[in-house]
Amino acid sequence: MSPFTLFDLNLRMTALMLDTQAVIALRLLAIGGILPARRGENQRMLAEKAPAWNEAWSAATSAMLAGQRPDQVLAASMAPLGRKVRANRKRLSK
Numbered sequence: 001m002s003p004f005t006l007f008d009l010n011l012r013m014t015a016l017m018l019d020t021q022a023v024i025a026l027r028l029l030a031i032g033g034i035l036p037a038r039r040g041e042n043q044r045m046l047a048e049k050a051p052a053w054n055e056a057w058s059a060a061t062s063a064m065l066a067g068q069r070p071d072q073v074l075a076a077s078m079a080p081l082g083r084k085v086r087a088n089r090k091r092l093s094k
Contacts (some may be wrong), residue, residue: 001071005088016078019085026092048084055080
């Protein structure tokens, strides 16, 4: 694994963490009544967790079974979570 690969993985992990914190903050502000919340947002917040984790688990398992390196397995597992979190951040920040 090259240093650039490790740096790229760290950048993606940092982006995922920052987007996750933004989603949490936006949802807490909506629950507190500071921001407007869409109807059913609390149920959506809970209902989307298991499918997102299952997709990440499946992607990681497929990468492991394909014999990929650990950094590739981690990147594969983060990809579906990153897509979901980015979509939530964009939707909630409108």
